[in-house]
Amino acid sequence: MSRGGSSEGGWITTFADLMTLLFCFFVLLTTLSTQPKNCGELEQFLKDNKKQFNKYELRSTKLSCIVSLPQDYLFRSGDAVLKKGAFKALSPLFKKILEIPEHKSDLLIVEGHTDNVPMRSKKFPSNWELSSARANTIATMLINRLKYPEKSISIVGFADTRPKVSYKDQSGTPLKGSELKDARRANRRVEIVLTTPPKSLVESTLLFGGNL
Numbered sequence: 001m002s003r004g005g006s007s008e009g010g011w012i013t014t015f016a017d018l019m020t021l022l023f024c025f026f027v028l029l030t031t032l033s034t035q036p037k038n039c040g041e042l043e044q045f046l047k048d049n050k051k052q053f054n055k056y057e058l059r060s061t062k063l064s065c066i067v068s069l070p071q072d073y074l075f076r077s078g079d080a081v082l083k084k085g086a087f088k089a090l091s092p093l094f095k096k097i098l099e100i101p102e103h104k105s106d107l108l109i110v111e112g113h114t115d116n117v118p119m120r121s122k123k124f125p126s127n128w129e130l131s132s133a134r135a136n137t138i139a140t141m142l143i144n145r146l147k148y149p150e151k152s153i154s155i156v157g158f159a160d161t162r163p164k165v166s167y168k169d170q171s172g173t174p175l176k177g178s179e180l181k182d183a184r185r186a187n188r189r190v191e192i193v194l195t196t197p198p199k200s201l202v203e204s205t206l207l208f209g210g211n212l
């Protein structure tokens with residue numbers, strides 16, 4: 001009796017494991033078949049207005065359109081308050097994003113990035129606080145002045161952990177002089193990530209590897 005019971009229990013367990021694997025397979029298949037993010041209309045807008053947006057950079061991934069905004073015309077060194085004229089320069093871009101059908105329901109993630117110069121002020125003890133504060137400034141501007149829906153915006157500060165330009169040359173030697181200055185200038189930025197929202201909690205976990 002015990003042998004038969006054990007065999008039956010093992011069969012049920014195996015069947016349950018198979019069903020779980022099949023479920024995960026179909027969810028993953030659905031996720032991977034997601035249409036690539038279309039950044040074409042946003043790219044065309046930047047090209048048509050390249051004189052105004054010549055310092056902006058657009059790149060894309062399968063899931064996102066990413067607009068890189070140089071920090072130098074947004075914030076003063078060591079500060080998170082928008083410079084005079086920054087809102088006027090930024091607003092046409094974000095108004096256009098709201099008009100493009102592809103991006104109307106997007107999640108908009110504001111990423112703050114700093115250079116690798118240590119930050120030690122009373123207001124911002126490190127680059128983590130500074131990068132997060134700058135991202136928060138942009139997000140607050142979008143919500144309060146351009147009426148972006150709060151539920152579609154999030155912020156993140158990366159400090160100097162994700163440089164766009166390496167601080168080392170091809171041989172691995174740290175940059176110096178003007179090359180180091182140029183790298184730091186390129187890495188001080190705010191990035192706007194436009195991402196198609198996941199259709200479900202499971203898909204969100206698979207796509208972004210996080211817990212909601």
